[in-house]
Amino acid sequence: DTGVSQNPRHKITKRGQNVTFRCDPISEHNRLYWYRQTLGQGPEFLTYFQNEAQLEKSRLLSDRFSAERPKGSFSTLEIQRTEQGDSAMYLCASSRQGRATEAFFGQGTRLTVV
Amino acid sequence: QQQVKQSPQSLIVQKGGISIINCAYENTAFDYFPWYQQFPGKGPALLIAIRPDVSEKKEGRFTISFNKSAKQFSLHIMDSQPGDSATYFCAATLYNQGGKLIFGQGTELSVKP
Numbered sequence: 001d002t003g004v005s006q007n008p009r010h011k012i013t014k015r016g017q018n019v020t021f022r023c024d025p026i027s028e029h030n031r032l033y034w035y036r037q038t039l040g041q042g043p044e045f046l047t048y049f050q051n052e053a054q055l056e057k058s059r060l061l062s063d064r065f066s067a068e069r070p071k072g073s074f075s076t077l078e079i080q081r082t083e084q085g086d087s088a089m090y091l092c093a094s095s096r097q098g099r100a101t102e103a104f105f106g107q108g109t110r111l112t113v114v
Numbered sequence: 115q116q117q118v119k120q121s122p123q124s125l126i127v128q129k130g131g132i133s134i135i136n137c138a139y140e141n142t143a144f145d146y147f148p149w150y151q152q153f154p155g156k157g158p159a160l161l162i163a164i165r166p167d168v169s170e171k172k173e174g175r176f177t178i179s180f181n182k183s184a185k186q187f188s189l190h191i192m193d194s195q196p197g198d199s200a201t202y203f204c205a206a207t208l209y210n211q212g213g214k215l216i217f218g219q220g221t222e223l224s225v226k227p
Contacts, residue, residue, distance in 0.1 A: 004157070031213060042120075042203045042217030043158065056212060091157055095213055103213060105150075105157030 002026060004106035006092050012112045013082055020078045021109045025094030032075050033103060034067055035091040036060065043091055049075060050097065082113045117141055118206050120218025127225050133191040135221045137204035142185065144206040148215070149178065149189050152201045161202075162189070165209070194225045 005024040013019050025032045030051050035043035046065070047057045051072035061067075064082075069075040079086055089110050093103040120137045127133045139147075146165055150158035164171045164178040164187065171178045177190040191198055204218040 033214070035215075040220070042118075042205075042220050043215070045214050045216070048212060048214060050212075056214065093157075102148075102160060102163075103215065105159065107155070107157045 004092055004094050004104055006090075006106035006109050008109060009107065010110045010112075012114060015084060015113055016081055018078065018080045019082060019111065020076050021090055021092075021111075023075045023077070023092030023094075023106060025074070025092070026104060028096065029094035029104075030072065030097050031095045031103075032069055033093040033095075034075070034077050035093065037089040037091055037108070038087075046077075079111075082111075084113045087111055087113045117216050118204060118218040120204050120221060122221060123219065124222045125224070127194045127223065129194065129196060129225055129227050131194050131225075133189075133194045133198070133223055133225070135189045135202055135204070135223075136186065137188065137218050138184075138186045139206050140185065141206070141216075143208060144216075146207050146209040147178070147180065147187050148205050148207075149176075150203045150205060150217075152203065152220075158203060191223075194223075196225045196227050199223055199225050 007022045033048040034046040037043040049069040064080045067077045089108040091108045093105045095103040117140050148163035149161045151161045152158045162173050162176045166182050175192045180187045202221045205215040207215050
């Protein structure tokens with residue numbers, strides 16, 4: 001399968017714990033995006049990378065959230081001191097520069113904070 | 115600030131009927147408008163997209179109609195099938211500025227056999 005891969009698919013954590021998600025984009029795609037989707041809503045943009053550079057961060061991305069893309073390949077999204085309001089589906093998408101809006105999404109990581 | 119508004123929230127259509135979903139946007143700088151289809155437990159998948167220099171784009175049973183002056187666009191699904199039952203999202207973006215997508219709230223489509 002050469003699509004966008006996200007791990008884990010599901011994560012249940014206790015409030016206050018840290019969690020980290022991984023995204024492996026399509027290999028030739030140099031842009032990588034993170035979105036958050038809550039039940040019954042459309043995905044909301046969090047941040048995006050072009051190669052290893054993080055070029056934009058949403059105001060939704062509080063200080064407890066950090067994203068990295070070392071070497072411009074896979075990306076990680078870490079949430080520190082999780083809160084119940086962080087419960088959501090976290091989606092990763094990738095695209096090629098020049099065709100930036102043809103974004104391909106992964107299946108997401110469903111986070112539940114208890 | 116909600117920049118893309120989508121309606122209806124849910125839609126029930128008989129098999130063979132036409133499904134119509136509408137979206138309106140606020141930012142006149144948007145220049146690329148894709149539609150995504152999402153099945154439960156899956157990520158959104160690109161269905162069809164349009165740029166504002168055309169008024170209509172058709173791909174198979176799916177058609178986008180675009181009205182630049184009204185800042186509205188719609189998705190028409192002809193001959194709707196039970197397999198089309200999914201959640202549909204419209205989106206908008208600035209094509210040459212990063213490709214960040216602004217999504218509508220989604221429409222849950224159910225096609226009855």
